[in-house]
Amino acid sequence: MKRKSLSVLAVASAAGLFLAGCASTEAETTTPAATQTTTTTTTEAAGSLLDSVTAAGSVRCGTRDALPGFAVTNDAGEHVGFDSDFCRVIAAAVLGDANAVEMIDLETADRFTALQSGAIDVLVRNTTWTATRDGSEGANFLQPTFYDGQGMMVTSDSGYNAIAAMDGAIICVAKGTTTEGNAALESSRLGLDWEIRSFDETDLILEAFLAGQCDGWSSDVSQLTGLRSAYPNGSDALTILPEVFSKEPLAPAVLDGDTAWAQAVNWAILATIQAEEFGITSANVDSIRDTTEDVGILRFLGAEVPGSDGAAVLDPNLSLPTDFAYQVVKQVGNYGEIFARHLTPLGLDRGLNSLWNDGGILYAPPYR
Amino acid sequence: MSPQLSTPSKVPFFRDIRTLKWALQILALLAVFALFYWLYGNYQENVAKSSIQTDLRFLDNPANFTIPGNDLDQSQPVRDAFVEGFLNTLRVAFIGIALATILGTLIGIARLSKNFMVRTLGTVYVELVRNLPLLLLLTFMNLAVVLQAFPRIENAWLPLDLFVVSNRGIAIPWFIGSPAQLGIGILSAALLAFVVAKVRIRQADKSGKQDRAWLVGIVTFVVLVIVIWLLFGYGWELPYVDGRGTTGGLRLDPSFFALVASLVIYTSSHIAEIVRGSILAVSKGQGEAADAIALSGSQKMRLIILPQAFRIAMPALGNQYLNLIKNSSLGATISYFELTQIAQITVGNGSPAVPAFSLTLLVYLAISLVTSLVVNFFNRRLALVER
Numbered sequence: 045m046k047r048k049s050l051s052v053l054a055v056a057s058a059a060g061l062f063l064a065g066c067a068s069t070e071a072e073t074t075t076p077a078a079t080q081t082t083t084t085t086t087t088e089a090a091g092s093l094l095d096s097v098t099a100a101g102s103v104r105c106g107t108r109d110a111l112p113g114f115a116v117t118n119d120a121g122e123h124v125g126f127d128s129d130f131c132r133v134i135a136a137a138v139l140g141d142a143n144a145v146e147m148i149d150l151e152t153a154d155r156f157t158a159l160q161s162g163a164i165d166v167l168v169r170n171t172t173w174t175a176t177r178d179g180s181e182g183a184n185f186l187q188p189t190f191y192d193g194q195g196m197m198v199t200s201d202s203g204y205n206a207i208a209a210m211d212g213a214i215i216c217v218a219k220g221t222t223t224e225g226n227a228a229l230e231s232s233r234l235g236l237d238w239e240i241r242s243f244d245e246t247d248l249i250l251e252a253f254l255a256g257q258c259d260g261w262s263s264d265v266s267q268l269t270g271l272r273s274a275y276p277n278g279s280d281a282l283t284i285l286p287e288v289f290s291k292e293p294l295a296p297a298v299l300d301g302d303t304a305w306a307q308a309v310n311w312a313i314l315a316t317i318q319a320e321e322f323g324i325t326s327a328n329v330d331s332i333r334d335t336t337e338d339v340g341i342l343r344f345l346g347a348e349v350p351g352s353d354g355a356a357v358l359d360p361n362l363s364l365p366t367d368f369a370y371q372v373v374k375q376v377g378n379y380g381e382i383f384a385r386h387l388t389p390l391g392l393d394r395g396l397n398s399l400w401n402d403g404g405i406l407y408a409p410p411y412r
Numbered sequence: 413m414s415p416q417l418s419t420p421s422k423v424p425f426f427r428d429i430r431t432l433k434w435a436l437q438i439l440a441l442l443a444v445f446a447l448f449y450w451l452y453g454n455y456q457e458n459v460a461k462s463s464i465q466t467d468l469r470f471l472d473n474p475a476n477f478t479i480p481g482n483d484l485d486q487s488q489p490v491r492d493a494f495v496e497g498f499l500n501t502l503r504v505a506f507i508g509i510a511l512a513t514i515l516g517t518l519i520g521i522a523r524l525s526k527n528f529m530v531r532t533l534g535t536v537y538v539e540l541v542r543n544l545p546l547l548l549l550l551t552f553m554n555l556a557v558v559l560q561a562f563p564r565i566e567n568a569w570l571p572l573d574l575f576v577v578s579n580r581g582i583a584i585p586w587f588i589g590s591p592a593q594l595g596i597g598i599l600s601a602a603l604l605a606f607v608v609a610k611v612r613i614r615q616a617d618k619s620g621k622q623d624r625a626w627l628v629g630i631v632t633f634v635v636l637v638i639v640i641w642l643l644f645g646y647g648w649e650l651p652y653v654d655g656r657g658t659t660g661g662l663r664l665d666p667s668f669f670a671l672v673a674s675l676v677i678y679t680s681s682h683i684a685e686i687v688r689g690s691i692l693a694v695s696k697g698q699g700e701a702a703d704a705i706a707l708s709g710s711q712k713m714r715l716i717i718l719p720q721a722f723r724i725a726m727p728a729l730g731n732q733y734l735n736l737i738k739n740s741s742l743g744a745t746i747s748y749f750e751l752t753q754i755a756q757i758t759v760g761n762g763s764p765a766v767p768a769f770s771l772t773l774l775v776y777l778a779i780s781l782v783t784s785l786v787v788n789f790f791n792r793r794l795a796l797v798e799r
Binding site for chain 1: 458459461464465470473476477478480481485486555559560564565566579580654655656657666667744745746747753756757759760761762763764765
C-alpha cells in the first residue's frame with residue numbers, strides 16, 4: 045500500500061513540477077520587472093558574443109561531416125567544403141585569420157539546441173531558413189549562401205522517370221529536417237501515398253538505399269548531387285529526377301537578440317558576393333587594391349579613399365575590422381571561387397546562385 | 413548501581429547524532445534544490461534571450477511529417493504524432509515483454525537441463541548475448557540482418573504463400589475488419605474460454621481426476637474465435653507482393669522487427685538467469701516430493717517448481733520489463749517511430765526542445781510507474797502469505 049501511494053505521489057509531483065515550470069515562465073515574462081531583466085541580458089549578450097569570439101581568438105562554427113561538396117573531413121582531418129569555407133569567411137572577417145575557426149560537427153536534430161545553448165557561435169550547416177525556425181528556434185537567419193530546392197534521387201535501373209510515377213514508394217530522408225515535411229506535403233499533393241522513413245545520419249540512409257529498402261532518396265538537390273558523386277556503385281547508378289518541389293534557402297544562423305554579431309556574420313558573407321560582382325578574386329585582390337581608382341572598390345577593401353579633406357578609410361561601424369572584405373577575399377576567395385572550388389566539381393550549376401546581373405538572385409547591398 | 417556511570421553528561425545538541433543526521437539531510441536537500449534553481453534560472457535566462465517557447469503550445473502546431481504504417485496526415489497536430497509514438501512504444505513493450513518472458517523461461521530451464529547439448533546451448537546463448545551492448549546488437553540486427561540478410565522485395569521470400577518476408581518488412585495474414593471488432597471478438601472468446609476452463613478445474617478438483625483444463629480452455633478459445641469469425645462474416649486476407657511493396661495482411665515495419673528481435677534476444681538472456689536462479693531457489697524437497705508422488709518431468713516443472721519459482725522471480729522480472737520498455741527508445745536510432753524518434757523529429761522541425769523532451773520524459777516515467785504498479789500488484793498476489 046505504501047509503495048503504491050509513493051509512486052503515485054512521484055508521478056503527481058513530477059507532473060506538478062513540469063506544469064509549474066511552464067506556468068511560472070508565462071507569468072514571469074508578462075511582469076514588467078522580468079521584461080526589464082530580459083532586455084538587460086540581451087544587450088549584455090549582444091556585445092558579448094562578438095567580444096567573446098575576439099577574446100577567444102577563434103570562431104566556433106557549427107557544421108557537419110559526410111556531405112560531399114558542403115562539408116567533409118578529408119584524410120588530413122580538415123573540414124573541406126562550401127559550408128566549411130563560409131565558416132572560414134566569418135573567421136577571416138572577424139579575426140583576420142581564416143584558420144581561426146573551430147569546426148564543431150553536429151547531428152541534424154541537434155543543431156538548433158547547440159545554437160541555443162551557446163555551444164557554437166554560428167551555424168553554417170546547410171540549414172533551410174523557414175518561418176518556424178526563425179520564430180521558435182531562437183535562430184536569426186542571415187544572407188543565404190545557397191538557394192536550393194528539394195528533389196528526388198532514384199536508382200537508374202528503377203524505371204522511375206518522374207516523381208509523379210512513384211506511387212506507394214518508400215522515401216528515405218534525414219531526420220529532423222524540412223525534407224520530411226516537404227516530402228509529406230508533396231506526397232499528399234500528388235496523392236502518391238509515400239511511406240517516409242527518416243534516419244539519423246546520411247550513412248544510414250545510404251545503407252538502406254543500397255540494400256533496396258528505399259525507392260527514393262529525397263533531399264536538397266545540392267546534397268543529392270554531392271551524395272550521388274560519392275555513391276559506392278558509381279554516380280551513373282543513380283538518377284536525380286528533374287522536378288524540384290520546394291524552396292530551400294540555405295542560410296547561416298546566429299542566436300536571436302545579438303545584433304552586432306549578426307551584422308558581422310552577415311557582412312562577411314555579403315562581402316564574398318560583392319567581391320565577385322567587383323571581379324575581385326583571391327589572386328588579383330592585392331593588385332586591384334594597389335592600382336584601382338574605383339572609389340567603390342577602395343571603400344570595400346578598406347583602402348584609403350582620397351577625399352576633399354585628405355585620404356580616409358570607410359568605417360561603416362559594423363564592429364568589423366575595416367579591411368575585413370580584403371581578408372575574406374584574400375584568404376578564402378569570392379563567392380564564385382568558393383562555388384567553383386567545391387560545388388562545380390560535383391556537377392552543380394550556378395543557376396539561382398548566380399549574381400543578380402547574371403540571371404541569379406545573389407545581390408549584396410551597396411557597401412558605402 | 414554506581415551513580416557516576418548511570419548519569420551521563422548531557423551531549424551538546426551539535427554533537428547529538430540525531431541533530432547531525434537531520435542537519436545533513438536538510439543540507440543535502442538544500443544543495444539539490446540550489447542546483448536545480450541555478451539550472452532553471454539559467455534556462456529561463458537563455459530562453460528569454462532567444463525567444464524560445466517554454467510551454468506546450470507547440471503540441472497544436474501541424475506535425476509536418478508522416479509516420480510509416482500509419483495514416484497520420486502531415487497537417488495533424490504534433491499532439492497526434494506524440495500519441496502515435498506512444499502507441500508504437502506500447503506495441504514494442506507488450507510484444508517484447510511477452511516474447512522475452514517466454515524465450516527467457518525456456519532458456520532458463522534449458523540451462524538446468526540434464527542434457528549436455530541443451531544445457532551448453534543455453535549457457536552459450538546467455539553468455540554471448542548478455543555480454544553485448546544492446547545498441548550494438550540493435551545496429552547489427554538492423555544493418556546486417558534485416559537490411560542485408562533479408563531478401564529484397566523483388567525476390568521476397570514467401571513461406572507457404574502466407575507471409576511476405578523482405579527487407580521492407582514482414583507481411584502476415586490479418587483479419588479484415590476494424591480493431592474494435594477484432595478486439596471484441598477475441599475478448600469475448602477469451603472470456604468464454606476462461607469460464608469453461610474454470611468449470612473444468614472445479615469438476616476436476618471435485619472428482620480428483622487429472623484434467624487438462626487449461627488445454628481445454630485454449631482449444632475452446634481457438635474454436636470460439638473461428639466460430640465468431642465465421643458467424644459475423646469477418647474474413648482474413650493474405651499479403652502479396654504488389655510492385656515495390658506489399659498489399660493486404662498486416663505489414664510489420666522492418667525496424668519494428670529489428671527492434672523487437674533485439675530487445676527480446678537481449679532481455680531474454682537476463683530473464684533466463686533470473687528464472688534459473690529462481691528455480692534453484694525452490695526448496696529441493698519440493699522436487700523430491702513431486703518425484704515421490706510420481707509426477708512426470710514436465711508435470712513437476714509445470715505444477716510444482718515453476719509456480720514457486722515465479723513467485724521468487726517476480727520482482728527481478730519486473731526490473732527487466734522496465735529495462736525493456738526504456739530500452740525501446742533505442743528504436744530511434746534505426747528509424748522506428750516510437751516516442752523518442754517522434755520527439756527528435758518534432759524538435760528538429762521547430763518544436764522547443766526542453767518542453768518536448770520534458771513531456772517525453774514524463775510519458776516514459778508514467779509508463780514505467782504503471783508497469784511497476786502492475787508488477788507489484790502481481791507480486792503481492794503471488795507472495796507467500798506469512799503468518
